[in-house]
Amino acid sequence: MSFRGRRADLMLGAYEWFARRAAIHPNSRRGRRFSSFGQGSIMCFPPSALFGEHAIKVGSDTMIGPFVSLSAGMGPNQELLSDRIVEIGDRVLIGRGSSIVGHFHIAIENDVFFGPNVYVTDQNHGFDDLTIPIGKQSMPEEPVRIGAGSWVGTNSVILPGVNVGKHVAIGAGSIVTSDLPDNSVAVGSPARVIQQF
Numbered sequence: 001m002s003f004r005g006r007r008a009d010l011m012l013g014a015y016e017w018f019a020r021r022a023a024i025h026p027n028s029r030r031g032r033r034f035s036s037f038g039q040g041s042i043m044c045f046p047p048s049a050l051f052g053e054h055a056i057k058v059g060s061d062t063m064i065g066p067f068v069s070l071s072a073g074m075g076p077n078q079e080l081l082s083d084r085i086v087e088i089g090d091r092v093l094i095g096r097g098s099s100i101v102g103h104f105h106i107a108i109e110n111d112v113f114f115g116p117n118v119y120v121t122d123q124n125h126g127f128d129d130l131t132i133p134i135g136k137q138s139m140p141e142e143p144v145r146i147g148a149g150s151w152v153g154t155n156s157v158i159l160p161g162v163n164v165g166k167h168v169a170i171g172a173g174s175i176v177t178s179d180l181p182d183n184s185v186a187v188g189s190p191a192r193v194i195q196q197f
Contacts, residue, residue: 019045019066034058035083038090043068048097055083055102059090059110069099081141089148094118104141112146115154115172120144122160147182156191 001009022045024030024037031037033053038060043050045066052072064070072085086102088094089110098118100106106122122144126137142161146152150164153172158164163179170176171187180186185195 022046038062043070048099052078052080052085055080055085057084057087059088059092061090062088062092062094064088064094065096065098065116067097068094069101070094071100072102074101074103095154102144105143107143107145109146109148109150109166111149112152113150114152115156117155118152118158119156120146120158124160 024043024047026037026039026041030053035054035057037058040061041058041063043064047070048067049069049071051074055072056070058064070086073080081104084105086100086106088108089112091111092108093113094100095114095116095118097116098114099120100108101121101123103123106120123141124139125134126139127134129137139160144158144160144162146158146164147166147168149166150168150170152158152170153174155172156170156174156176158176162176164170164176165180165182165184167183168180169185170180170191171185173189174187174191175189176186177190180191180193181196183197184193186193
């Protein structure tokens, strides 16, 4: 092996060593900031953004991938509506690059899997007042629930007020704007049910 190859292996090994130690787990200083952070759970290094941990609950044996944004509120000093903004169940997998941004209440039940780059939020922006930039206008928050055993495909978006039933498969790139029933498959923008079982 060449010097360049050995150096690359050494650098990769050092990064992997650091990433394992920088991950958030139940006994880490950052993990103890959460409302609860279940045994066997991990938030991989690096997080993309992490705010309001005291209002975020993570269940047991859950894996939150790298480059995930997980927040209760939009910034570290925002006053929150409650101490139960984001609740993530047991054995959940949140894919790399996903974002979960809660202001009111987002519940992700047990055994839910996300592909990479999924976006979930319970707040949206208004646009009625033409004298105020859209980014500064907000609409009332509406709770979001993703039922147990569901799968959310890569690059999907789940918007405020949506109730996803149990055992639902959401196709990649879908935008979920309305409730989805238990035991269904939904795809598209906006997502529509194409199969029930």
